[in-house]
Each structure stands twice: as structure tokens, then as C-alpha cells.
Amino acid sequence: MDNFEKFGQMALAIALFVGVMGAILLLVGRAKRRVDIWQSLAFVLPALLLLGIGLIYPAVRTIYQSFFDRTSDSFVGLDNYSDIFTDSAMLVVLRNTAVWVILTPILATFIGLVYAVLVDRARIEAAAKAVIFLPMAISLVGASIIWRYVYEYRPDQQNIEQVGLLNQILVWLGMEPRHFLVDTPLNTVFLIVVMVWVQAGFAMTVLSAAIKAIPSDITEAAQLDGLTGVRMVRYITVPSIRPALVVVLTTISIGTLKVFDIVRTMTGGQFDTSVVANEFYTQGFQLGDTGLASTLAVLLFVLVIPIVVYNVRQLRKADYR
Template identity: 60%
Template sequence: MGAAVLLFVAVVGAILFVASLIGGRRSNWFVAYAYLLPVLLMLTIGLLYPALLTIDQSFLQEANDSKVPILNLQIPFANLPDYTLNHYQTIFTTSGQLTVLRNTVLWVVLTPFVATAVGLVYAILVDKARLESLAKALIFLPMSISFVGAGIIWKFVYEFRPDQGEIKQIGLLNQIIVWLGGSPQQWLVESPWNTLFLIMVMIWIQAGFAMTVLSAAIKAIPDDIIEAARLDGVTALGMFRFITLPSIRPTVVVVLTTIGIGTLKVFDIVRTMTGGNFNTSVIANEFYDQSFRSNNPGLGAALAVLLFILVIPIVVYNIRQLRAAEAR
């Protein structure tokens, strides 16, 4: 750690020293490019090059693959690999991979909208309340817990023990069911309901983030607009529909897209609570399984590429919305 700090200080000092020797406007350009070059170099080595290798791996023909490659050029003095679409075909044709895609769609459709809706309603209800700070702290608290920690907590909540004799339930949800006269359930086994129970964990975490950001946006609405609406006799529902929601629309979009991107990449919760078993796997978890446990790096790379492709439209839309908001 100390060596890294010293290296950083030395590089910055060398850049500034050389820039002072150049002088004039050229020194400003030199400093700009000198600081930009290490960043571009690290992005190339740490991001761009691995991404290109992953894309290449996703198209490679593997030794145990019996299907015909899409490219098999026979060039003298060259040993070119065979390329194929088999891995992508597997993703969209096999039942197991289709289940993974279905689960991912459920995560992306439900989590951002439900978490944002819960955060928005909560932000409106506690706005300017007496215990506003305490109420916000309670719902924001899960944000301070890692996804792994949240998964462990909720795994205990869903814990199941057979309803036999004196066996006591240690899972909170099943204990409540027993108190009400019902029978304990295996919440994380039955598909597709188990996926919905996993999604609840992500909503529990992200609702605090949505509430915090949206609450700040609500407080930024000018008071004169709110007072004018009240003088005009606008009801509470009308205030939300015609004043609050249009005023914070750009923030709502940012929250939705941010949670959506995080949900697309969800791995920790699934890995901690079910390990992807019982038809609960998602793309990120399946990528890990195929790459490191099933010895199928080609399919794992194809899943990684698919995940990257799915994230791009959300990022582009988010950037456009931010630029549109700034233009206003």
C-alpha cells in the first residue's frame, strides 16, 4: 500500500515537473494528456482487453462441441480457431438457460418499479413529519448491509423446519405462520415463487436508496408552486399527480435505471440464499457457474456478453435523460 502511494506521488510529481519546464499554454495541454494517458492505459488493460477476450471466448468452438462452426478458414501457415454461435444458441434454446432468462426478466421488471414505488410513497408520507429523520434512517438502514449480509439475514427469515413434535421454527416467517395455526413452508424451494422471495430482498435493500434520492428531489420543489396549488384547492392526490411527480420525473428515471442496472448484475443474493438451485439462477450467477464450476468457459463468456448487451440500453437511456434534464 505504501509503495503504491509513493508511486502515485512520484508520477504526479514527474508530470507537474515536466509541465513546469514546458511553460505557456502547451503545459496545460501536456498536463491534461499526461493525466489522461494513465487512465486510458488502465482502462485498456483492465477493461477493454478483457472485454475483447470475453467476446472472442464466447464465439470459440470448443473441443466437445459437435456443431458446425460458422467460420473455419483454412489458411496456410496459420492456425486459426473455429468460431461458432453454439453458445448463444444454447442460451436461447435450452430449458435451463431459458429459466435463467425468465428469472432475470422477473428481477429487472419487478425490482426497480416496486423499490422505486415503495421509496417514493415512503418519502412523501414522512416528508416534514415529526420523526422524519428517524423514519428515513430505518428504511435506509438496509443500504448499509452488503448483499451477502442481507442474503444471510433473509435466509434465516425464510428458514424451514418440518412441523414435527417439539421442533421449533428458527425462521421468522415460518414461526409467524405456525403462530397463526398454519404449517411451515419451504419458501426457497418452490419455483417460481422462490424467485419472488429472493426479489423481496433486493427491494428491501434498494427501497432505502430510492427513498433518499426521491426525498431530496421532493424537497427541491419550489415552495411557491406548492402553495399556489394548495390555494387552488388541489387535493393530496392531485398534488402528487400534477405537481410532485412531474417535478421529480428526471430523478425517478435515474433511480429506476440505477436500480435496474444493479438488478441485472445481481449475484450475491442468489448465490448466498440458494446458490442458483431450485430454478432461481440469474445471468450473473449462471455465468459464474458455467465459467468456474461447470468448466464451460465459452457459455460463461456468452452469458457475460449478453449481460453487457442488456446493460447498454439502460445506460444510454439514463445518459440521454440526464442531458435532457440539464438542457432544461
């Protein structure tokens, strides 16, 4: 396919789509009566059909396949599930996922909060925030490449200079350079740094808006009482923005559970760094084990639910207060 042909295909697809939409609007517009089930159907059916065929059916099918073997031929009961919780390689994957989901939200939220408080009402606030927020615009693949270069390792020999910033700093400090992405178990932490780097901007933006929404009489009263600096944050800011903090923590942990781009780009899951979302891809699309991959996808789904429920409950509480 040359570029011309590709753009042609795109134009065709869009034209096709515009045609269908136009037909729907035209037909509904012709209708005489105002309240008509057919009009409503024409409006919602495209969306409902797509969701039914493309999301609900596949999800049900995935759950079904999780009880079958790698080729979906014979029923194996709960074998895939017990494999996940007994196989030693899988246990490493679960351990890593747990570390990711615990560390990332806490670190990103903490840094985001500290930064939001520090730059609040500073003269260069907008620019200072943009600097932290920018990584959110970059793809996780791009972010991973940026950080792989920071971690880059060269063997410690004469005439070989380090090109990775972190190893060069170690050398300047008189230490040995190290394989940041290879040495377990710390390599997982170095991968998590990338996610924290990306997510801190999200945390900062939401928390900053919450901080600005604290009524000024509260902060002024606290100032009159002599509260400043860290104690001000501890006793006034944090309690006042508690709902926003919960939202940020839970949102980041949901995102972290599903993230796979970083692991895929930086280590490919080697050196004991795999997580559930990455293992899903490896099993399903590289090793062709549909059963195990489906089980991992279901596990991901099941892990997300309690966080969402907690999130919604906290919001309800916040609303009724």
C-alpha cells in the same frame, strides 16, 4: 501467511505505489515548460494503461471467446448464443432475470416514493430515513443471510418450533409452514424482496431530495385548489419529479441486472432461481465453460446498453424542458 506478513505486504504495496506517484510528480515538477505533452502523459497514462489492460482488452477478449467452445479451442460460431435461447435451463435463467429486472425497480421505487412522501417534513424525518437507508450499507451477502433467517424452514412436526419469522407467522395464523426458498416459482419473488429491501433506501433518498426541490408556490397553489393526500401526490408530486423517477427506475434496473450476490448466498442458483449474472459465475468458475460464461457476460453487457441510452435520453429531455 500470518497477519504480520499480510500487513507487511500491504505496507510494501502502498510504499511501492507512493514511490511511483512521487516519481511522477517529481519528474513533471522539474519540467521547465508549462505546456508539454509529456507532463500530460505522466498524469493520464497510469489510468489509461490500467483501463486498457484491465478493462478494454479483457472485454474484447470476452466477446471473442463467446464464439468459441468451453475451452476456447475451437470456433463454434453462434452456438453459445443459440444455446442460451434454446436450452430449457437457460430459458428459466432468462425468465428469472426478466422477472428481477421488472419487479425490483418498480417495487423499490414505489416503496421509496411512498415512504419519502410520508415522512417528508415529519418531525423525525432524519431518523425515519436512516432506518430505510441503512440496508444500503450492508453487504448483499449480509442482507441475504438476514433474510435467509426470516425465511428459515423447519419441518412441520410435533416439538419442532419454527425459528424463521415468516414461517412462525404462518403457524400463528394456523397455516402450514413452507419452503420459501425452494418452492418454485415464488422463490424468485422471495429473493427479489431482499433486493427491494436494499434498494428502497436509494430510491427514497433520491426521490426525497427531488420532492424537496419542488417549488413551494406550486404545492401551495395546489393546496389552495383543495388538492390533498393521494391526489396531491398523483397530480403534483409525481409529475414534478418525473426525471428523478426515471433515474431511480433505470439505475435500479441496471444494478439488478448485474446482481448475483443474493442468488449466490441464498440458493446458489438452485431450485430454478438462477439469473444471468449468477449463471455467468456458475458456468465460468464452477463448470469451467469459458465459452458459455463469456456469452452470458456479453448478454449482460448488451442488456445494460438500452437502459443506459434510455436514461441519458430522458435526462436530455428533462434538461431542455
